[in-house]
Amino acid sequence: MDKTLSLHEDRFFPSDPTQRAIAQRLYAEVRALPIVSPHGHTDPQWFADNKPFTDPATLLVIPDHYVYRMLYSQGVTLEMLGVPRTDGGPVEKDPRSIWKLFARHWHLFRGTPTQMWFHHVLHEVFGVREKLTQESADGIYDRIAECLARPEFFPRALFERFNIEVLSTTESPLDPLLHHVKLHASGWKGRVVPTYRPDPVVDPEFAGFAGNVLRLGEITGEDTTMWSGYLRGLADRRRFFASQGATATDHGHASAVTCDLSRSRCEDLLTRALSGKITPVEAQEFRGQMLTEMARMSLEDGLVMQIHPGAFRNHNPAVFRTFGLDKGCDIPTRTDYVHNLKPLLDRFGNDRRLTVILFTLDESTYSRELAPLAGHYPALKLGPAWWFYDSPEGMRFYRERVTETAGFYNTVGFNDDTRAFPSIPARHDVARRVDCAFLARLVAEHRLDEDEAREVALDLAYRLAKQAYRL
Numbered sequence: 197m198d199k200t201l202s203l204h205e206d207r208f209f210p211s212d213p214t215q216r217a218i219a220q221r222l223y224a225e226v227r228a229l230p231i232v233s234p235h236g237h238t239d240p241q242w243f244a245d246n247k248p249f250t251d252p253a254t255l256l257v258i259p260d261h262y263v264y265r266m267l268y269s270q271g272v273t274l275e276m277l278g279v280p281r282t283d284g285g286p287v288e289k290d291p292r293s294i295w296k297l298f299a300r301h302w303h304l305f306r307g308t309p310t311q312m313w314f315h316h317v318l319h320e321v322f323g324v325r326e327k328l329t330q331e332s333a334d335g336i337y338d339r340i341a342e343c344l345a346r347p348e349f350f351p352r353a354l355f356e357r358f359n360i361e362v363l364s365t366t367e368s369p370l371d372p373l374l375h376h377v378k379l380h381a382s383g384w385k386g387r388v389v390p391t392y393r394p395d396p397v398v399d400p401e402f403a404g405f406a407g408n409v410l411r412l413g414e415i416t417g418e419d420t421t422m423w424s425g426y427l428r429g430l431a432d433r434r435r436f437f438a439s440q441g442a443t444a445t446d447h448g449h450a451s452a453v454t455c456d457l458s459r460s461r462c463e464d465l466l467t468r469a470l471s472g473k474i475t476p477v478e479a480q481e482f483r484g485q486m487l488t489e490m491a492r493m494s495l496e497d498g499l500v501m502q503i504h505p506g507a508f509r510n511h512n513p514a515v516f517r518t519f520g521l522d523k524g525c526d527i528p529t530r531t532d533y534v535h536n537l538k539p540l541l542d543r544f545g546n547d548r549r550l551t552v553i554l555f556t557l558d559e560s561t562y563s564r565e566l567a568p569l570a571g572h573y574p575a576l577k578l579g580p581a582w583w584f585y586d587s588p589e590g591m592r593f594y595r596e597r598v599t600e601t602a603g604f605y606n607t608v609g610f611n612d613d614t615r616a617f618p619s620i621p622a623r624h625d626v627a628r629r630v631d632c633a634f635l636a637r638l639v640a641e642h643r644l645d646e647d648e649a650r651e652v653a654l655d656l657a658y659r660l661a662k663q664a665y666r667l
């Protein structure tokens with residue numbers, strides 16, 4: 197077998213020669229554009245402190261739930277991969293053996309976006325020219341480790357080399373944003389901005405909800421046990437986030453349920469939520485009300501709202517008990533938007549000052565619900581193919597199902613939504629290539645002129661994200 201690692205320059209392009217040539221021309225226009233990353237989960241401390249990343253496994257394997265969900269499905273335990281247990285119990289500590297274990301199972305990722313992203317990271321970021329195998333694992337580990345110790349691989353240098361114009365992180369309203377404050381004071385010109393994600397204080401079923409709401413009160417000086425003080429506290433933190441550069445909020449609710457309840461019902465639900473006496477149905481009502489409240493606040497402070505519903509979180513209770521949240525056992529579930537969003541849209545859907553960006557883990561809703569909604573309501577836009585569908589097939593399917601009803605301009609460009617910092621250029625590159633491939637087909641079929649396609653390619657790769665997220 198060929199042991200050379202190479203990236204084909206026409207990867208993800210159509211194999212049809214006419215389309216391929218068009219895709220090549222379009223891609224040449226967008227490949228070097230700066231990266232706008234308006235939603236993601238990198239750690240702002242990396243950029244605030246600018247300390248070297250410690251080792252290849254801690255950077256590339258241990259934090260990546262795409263990686264260990266696949267390995268787990270094939271019998272590799274999370275302990276063997278060094279994923280920390282919530283009880284502090286024993287797990288593998290040696291990064292080199294974690295890396296070698298990963299390399300031994302690398303074939304499992306064939307045909308997945310993880311393989312495509314990883315190849316890009318190895319080849320482009322670390323200059324590796326050899327495929328990852330059991331035999332090459334040690335050598336590649338050494339090469340990456342040597343790179344990481346050099347200043348040009350420190351977080352800020354990589355940020356600059358990746359040509360990132362702006363990078364958004366994601367934080368709870370209780371977060372003091374110390375790393376962002378430090379970053380802004382440091383004089384470094386890289387732009388890293390927080391995103392306001394209030395799930396811990398607006399979801400009665402979030403672990404520690406009542407304590408979180410009390411903490412919100414302490415931070416803001418409001419009586420958050422009362423409905424009006426609670427809302428003022430949330431608005432106060434939104435203003436603080438905006439003062440640190442935030443332009444968006446994010447909401448990871450299980451469903452897209454929104455509500456528009458009477459004030460007395462809201463007061464009653466908050467009291468029940470804080471006393472822990474709320475039923476699951478009422479908790480859903482409360483979350484739904486909070487989406488509508490957040491939309492109302494967005495009209496006041498201009499923050500763009502993102503709704504990321506449809507994940508059945510922690511589907512595997514055994515893994516959740518031992519390892520906690522975000523360990524690769526969240527599973528997509530069916531999601532309704534048409535009925536569930538109606539209360540929020542009845543209030544605010546026609547207001548052009550508001551931008552609500554919708555995401556889905558239910559691909560069946562693209563052409564049936566999401567594109568018709570976003571193709572009508574001025575306040576709605578569609579986020580890109582997300583999470584399990586952040587993949588060549590997922591993106592292609594998204595464009596195919598959405599474009600004819602919502603057009604390109606009710607979509608918002610690409611989000612990498614990642615914790616895996618070195619993979620950010622890889623992810624944006626895949627999105628740019630797949631969009632160019634889609635556009636190339638429209639041009640080849642004489643449904644779009646090539647000069648129009650070129651403009652759309654630039655918009656999808658760069659301008660729409662900046663515009664939609666007000667960055």
Ligand SMILES: [Zn+2]
Pocket residue numbers: 235236237366613
């Ligand atoms: Zn996210």
